[in-house]
Amino acid sequence: MHHLKFEYFIAKRIIDSKAYKSSVSAPIIKIGIAAIAIGIIVMMIAIATGIGLQQKIREKVVAFNSDIIISNFDSNNSQESGNPVSMEQYFYPEFKSVEGVAHIQAVATKFGVIRTETDFEAVILKGVGADFNWTYFQDFLVEGRVPDYSGDRNEEVLISQYLANRLQFKLGDSFTTLFRKEDPNKPPSMITYHIVGIYNSGFKDFDETYVFGDLRHLQRLNKWEDNQAGHFEVFVTDYSKLNEIYNEVYNNTPPLLNVTTVEQKFASIFEWIQIFVKNIYGIIGVMILVAGINMITALLVLVLERTQMIGILKALGSSNWAIRKIFLYNASYLITLGLLWGNVIGLGLLFAQKYFKLFPLNPDVYYVTEAPVYISLSYILALNIGTFILCLAMLLVPSYIITKISPVKAIRFE
Secondary structure (H helix, E strand, O other): OOOOOHHHHHHHHHHHOHHHHHOOHHHHHHHHHHHHHHHHHHHHHHHHHHHHHHHHHHHHHHHHHOOEEEEEHHHOOOOOOOOOEEOOOOOOOOOOOOOOEEEEEEEEEEEEEEEOOOOEEEEEEEEEOOOOOOHHHHHHEEEEOOOOOOOOOOOEEEEEHHHHHHHOOOOOOEEEEEEOOOOOOOOOEEEEEEEEEEEOOOOHHHHOOEEEEEHHHHHHHOOOOOOEEOEEEEEEOOHHHHHHHHHHHHHOOOOOEEEEEHHHHOHHHHHHHHHHHHHHHHHHHHHHHHHHHHHHHHHHHHHHHOHHHHHHHHHOOOOHHHHHHHHHHHHHHHHHHHHHHHHHHHHHHHHHHHHHOOOEOOHHHHOOOEOOOOOOHHHHHHHHHHHHHHHHHHHHOHHHHHHHOOHHHHHHOO
């Protein structure tokens, strides 16, 4: 047993010793452990909810607008389709020339007014076809089903719970929608729609305006051909590569068509989400600093308590580094304890929120009904390893004091 890590052995003895548990340093050490545990919990919650919120809000914006939008240039950014795009494109119905495109669909939007006996409400009717990807709305569905436009033109629509409550509609009701004609002197066109599904995305800005109906009605109202649509919506397979895929799509579409990403179209929402992420970095920095300073205090107290032992070890010929190692081992044991508790409590809280939805949020402000949680092994490991290394690095400096202790004075030190 060539010095079973002599330093490790002594560190273990210190940790196990009875005196250690009752000494002055005991409360300070507990505070050090607690600081690290609380730090980890706060950092985990900050990251999980920050990223969770970012993903959830992004998903909702994408559900209504897709990731990349291909349209005519003169649509002057209004929410209503202007000049139609021909569906006879080499990138439709399958966008084969670009990797990373999951789906493409042709849609159109038109302003309409829902009229009831007592009320009227302006909406945007989003006309979609058989190619529309309903997966997002399957998740948002509250009752009923999503419309089916694979057969003949029909009057089925999907309406938001917000509008249904406001206009007192129920599943299966029919209602009249008016559409303005180009000639203002003519009476508006009327379509009677039939509600087959009610959705709730929790994103009020969209819920209060969007009704989903058949694209073929809008083609007829706008006097378009059967192969014309308002714009194309493209979904990507991996959102983190959005800008690369956008450049590819841009290069693989005719120059007369405009290509924008959802982030360009809704810049304000995405900027607002970015602020969150910046805040998270701030929280992490402060937390690691606090935990580290607490550990430094704990280490200094340990060193002061053990001055005599340090003197004796030096007199017996131990190197400074060996003695520093004893205290670093000791400290890393404490850091590990703190991390352990922090992870147990932190993950407990996150999973509780994920499955029991303990903390609701106001959807008008945050666009979501409860605090969403994103849990992934990668950032949890990174947090733990990062905290451990940073705390140890901060301890290297104070452990330097050990080298300044002279054996003779230390042994006499009372």
